[in-house]
Amino acid sequence: MNALATPPDLTEGLDKCSGCPIRNRAVCSYSSPAELVALDAAKFYRDYEPGQEIVGEGQPTAFVGSVVSGVVALYKLLEDGRRQMVGLLFASDFIGRPMRSLAPFDAVAITPVRMCQFKRSQFEVLLAESRSLERRLLEMTLDELDASRAWMLLLGRKTAREKLASFLLMLARRTAALGNNPMRPGMQVQNPLTRETIADFLGLTIETVSRQFTNLKSEGVLDLPSRQDVILRDPAELMRLAGEDDLDESDLASA
Amino acid sequence: MNALATPPDLTEGLDKCSGCPIRNRAVCSYSSPAELVALDAAKFYRDYEPGQEIVGEGQPTAFVGSVVSGVVALYKLLEDGRRQMVGLLFASDFIGRPMRSLAPFDAVAITPVRMCQFKRSQFEVLLAESRSLERRLLEMTLDELDASRAWMLLLGRKTAREKLASFLLMLARRTAALGNNPMRPGMQVQNPLTRETIADFLGLTIETVSRQFTNLKSEGVLDLPSRQDVILRDPAELMRLAGEDDLDESDLASA
DNA sequence: CGCCTGTTTGATCTACCTCAACTGCTGTGG
DNA sequence: CCACAGCAGTTGAGGTAGATCAAACAGGCG
Numbered sequence: 001m002n003a004l005a006t007p008p009d010l011t012e013g014l015d016k017c018s019g020c021p022i023r024n025r026a027v028c029s030y031s032s033p034a035e036l037v038a039l040d041a042a043k044f045y046r047d048y049e050p051g052q053e054i055v056g057e058g059q060p061t062a063f064v065g066s067v068v069s070g071v072v073a074l075y076k077l078l079e080d081g082r083r084q085m086v087g088l089l090f091a092s093d094f095i096g097r098p099m100r101s102l103a104p105f106d107a108v109a110i111t112p113v114r115m116c117q118f119k120r121s122q123f124e125v126l127l128a129e130s131r132s133l134e135r136r137l138l139e140m141t142l143d144e145l146d147a148s149r150a151w152m153l154l155l156g157r158k159t160a161r162e163k164l165a166s167f168l169l170m171l172a173r174r175t176a177a178l179g180n181n182p183m184r185p186g187m188q189v190q191n192p193l194t195r196e197t198i199a200d201f202l203g204l205t206i207e208t209v210s211r212q213f214t215n216l217k218s219e220g221v222l223d224l225p226s227r228q229d230v231i232l233r234d235p236a237e238l239m240r241l242a243g244e245d246d247l248d249e250s251d252l253a254s255a
Numbered sequence: 256m257n258a259l260a261t262p263p264d265l266t267e268g269l270d271k272c273s274g275c276p277i278r279n280r281a282v283c284s285y286s287s288p289a290e291l292v293a294l295d296a297a298k299f300y301r302d303y304e305p306g307q308e309i310v311g312e313g314q315p316t317a318f319v320g321s322v323v324s325g326v327v328a329l330y331k332l333l334e335d336g337r338r339q340m341v342g343l344l345f346a347s348d349f350i351g352r353p354m355r356s357l358a359p360f361d362a363v364a365i366t367p368v369r370m371c372q373f374k375r376s377q378f379e380v381l382l383a384e385s386r387s388l389e390r391r392l393l394e395m396t397l398d399e400l401d402a403s404r405a406w407m408l409l410l411g412r413k414t415a416r417e418k419l420a421s422f423l424l425m426l427a428r429r430t431a432a433l434g435n436n437p438m439r440p441g442m443q444v445q446n447p448l449t450r451e452t453i454a455d456f457l458g459l460t461i462e463t464v465s466r467q468f469t470n471l472k473s474e475g476v477l478d479l480p481s482r483q484d485v486i487l488r489d490p491a492e493l494m495r496l497a498g499e500d501d502l503d504e505s506d507l508a509s510a
Numbered sequence: 511c512g513c514c515t516g517t518t519t520g521a522t523c524t525a526c527c528t529c530a531a532c533t534g535c536t537g538t539g540g
Numbered sequence: 541c542c543a544c545a546g547c548a549g550t551t552g553a554g555g556t557a558g559a560t561c562a563a564a565c566a567g568g569c570g
Contacts, residue, residue: 076408078498084411086404097397104401131386138393142352145396146359148403149341153331155410156339156458160558195517203411208558210518227516227567243333415526450549460527465550482535482548511570518565525559533550540543 016040020116025092026066027140030132038129042122048109054095055103063117064096070113071192075106075200084155085201087148090174094140098124111192155203158243163202164212165241168222172232183235191230216241271295275371280347281321282395285387293384297377303364309350310358318372319351325368326447330361330455339410340456342403345429349395353379366447410458413498418457419467420496423477427487438490446485471496 017023017040028039045068048054054072055061067089074087074095086105089095095107098120118126127134154166171191176183191198195206202209216222221238223231232238272278272295283294300323303309309327310316322344329342329350341360344350350362353375373381382389409421426446431438446453450461457464471477476493478486487493 074404076404078408078412082412084408086407097401099394100397105404134389134393138389138396139354141393141396141400142355145400145403146352148400148407149329149331149360152341152403152407152410153333153339155407157333157337205559206517207519207560211558214518461549462528462551463526466526469550513570514568516566516568518563520563521561523558523560525557526555527557528555529553531550531552533548535548536546538543538545540541 015045017043020068022066022068022092022116026116027094027133027136028066030136031130032132035130035132038126039118039133042118042126043116044118046115046117048113048115050109050111052109052113054107054109054113054115055105057103057106059103060101061096061103061120064094064098064120064123065115065117067091067093067095068114068116070109070111072113073108073110073197073200075108076104077106083200084203085197087144088201094137096120096123098127098137110194110197160202160204160208160212161215162241162243163204164198164209164216165238166243167198167202168216168230168232169235169238169242171230172235172238183232185232185234187232187235189230189232191228270300272298275323277321277323277347277371281371282349282388282391283321285391286385287387290385290387293381294373294388297373297381298371299373301370301372303368303370305364305366307364307368309362309364309368309370310360312358312361314358315356316351316358316375319349319353319375319378320370320372322346322348322350323369323371325364325366327368328363328365328452328455330363331359332361338455339458340452342399343456349392351375351378353382353392365449365452415457415459415463415467416470417496417498418459419453419464419471420493421498422453422457423471423485423487424490424493424497426485427490427493438487440487440489442487442490444485444487446483 017028017036020026023029028036031039043065046065048070057075057077069091072089072093072095073085074089075083076086077083089107095115097104101120127137154163158166168189168191172183172187172189175189176187181187193201195209198204199206199209213222213224216238217224221232221234221241223233225231272283272291275281278284283291286294298320301320303325312330312332324346327344327348327350328340329344330338331341332338344362350370352359356375382392409418413421423444423446427438427442427444430444431442436442448456450464453459454461454464468477468479471493472479476487476489476496478488480486
């Protein structure tokens with residue numbers, strides 16, 4: 001809103017990597033204390049509002065970085081406006097392509113987001129100097145590739161019902177994992193996405209997403225106490241509905 | 256067919272890396288001659304028939320490796336048999352997940368395939384020892400991730416017509432790139448996939464694929480001289496139809 | 511209170527699927 | 541050399557999941 005020189009939302013050098021909440025999951029999690037000094041010096045934090053564009057498709061990417069908090073969506077567009085989400089990033093996930101100057105997608109904050117960023121050129125130097133940084137980035141990229149392939153199965157072959165079940169299951173797994181709990185009947189899950197965002201994620205329309213929500217609710221699988229909250233009445237049924245792709249009985253509280 | 260001890264189709268140590276057809280594009284392309292000696296010693300070739308399974312989803316993966324020649328499809332399945340292709344690999348592409356013991360998909364040869372393989376455990380050692388190997392693998396993985404995101408847009412949001420156009424365009428780009436030619440009207444493209452394989456790739460049925468082929472043909476965009484060959488009467492129109500995702504005017508012979 | 515935005519619900523439409531029959535290769539055996 | 545399986549592909553007829561268009565509804569917020 002203010003037309004003065006540089007962007008005002010930079011907060012630099014105040015926080016140290018050592019106390020960082022994503023220290024042991026992010027791209028830097030394999031880095032030694034010595035390596036961390038260099039990262040610490042090069043990093044800068046930046047905050048984004050919900051809806052704010054972080055990078056734009058086809059634009060030169062000046063920086064790369066990790067999501068410290070909040071949720072980021074990656075979108076690809078067709079000229080006529082059709083939109084597909086191609087990635088959903090949470091705390092500790094990495095955004096940006098070293099060795100590639102143009103972004104292949106839009107990245108948009110869908111909640112308030114804090115990022116830990118590096119100038120791309122500088123990060124590439126760090127990457128060349130640090131074995132552990134590169135190793136961790138490789139691992140994370142391989143994981144993302146697996147996830148995006150699982151999502152291709154969903155987009156290409158699942159029904160609307162199965163799609164929504166898979167989505168809710170993914171959210172539930174995340175929250176269960178964060179609290180180190182198994183999923184259990186009655187558990188509450190925070191859903192940070194709007195119907196529109198979910199629709200873009202699943203390759204559906206908002207109306208279809210809404211109808212599937214009400215179906216699952218009327219069948220007693222879910223409760224919807226508020227717009228952002230979902231209660232899983234019957235996680236096992238949800239897993240059955242999702243169609244098993246990434247089914248993993250072990251994360252269900254079975255005892 | 257033969258119940259004797261070990262698989263008979265191993266051909267070992269006969270060829271040297273130096274003369275390898277994928278030497279400068281594969282995962283080893285950044286490796287120095289010195290590093291190549293170790294790779295050379297560890298590698299073994301293996302051939303697959305069309306239709307033969309290379310790895311099975313959920314099975315332990317004993318090996319990783321590069322496609323030397325032929326085409327490999329990666330599939331994911333739902334229990335009821337619905338099937339989605341999640342990757343299509345050509346010469347120099349890499350199969351396998353270092354640091355992961357279970358395969359997240361089926362890999363199937365769809366033409367005669369020769370692979371250059373490594374025991375997974377041994378490859379992980381090589382990867383830990385070789386900076387250039389790891390760097391190249393990271394690059395290739397990032398490229399695959401980009402490709403799979405582009406494919407998510409196709410699966411989630413494109414029409415059958417746009418899907419087929421995108422598929423043909425991808426084939427055309429590949430053959431144009433191999434010959435170092437731009438795409439031009441009248442160019443012939445080899446299509447190694449059956450209608451069924453194409454359908455699994457695009458998230459469609461064989462009937463819909465077939466109908467879209469005949470539509471494009473009757474509109475003068477394509478000729479279909481045989482089952483395996485496609486002639487592009489109007490590549491520019493094909494690009495328009497594909498919807499621009501990976502549109503790159505530069506690869507069209509415009510002059 | 512009344513607006514604005516996100517969501518739900520309803521009615522219809524359509525792209526693609528499903529089921530089914532037919533065509534045309536390609537190979538094999540009489 | 542022809543007959544005729546056998547299979548991939550095409551074509552047709554009809555059904556349906558999800559899209560589209562439209563209206564009502566709910567909750568925040570000035």
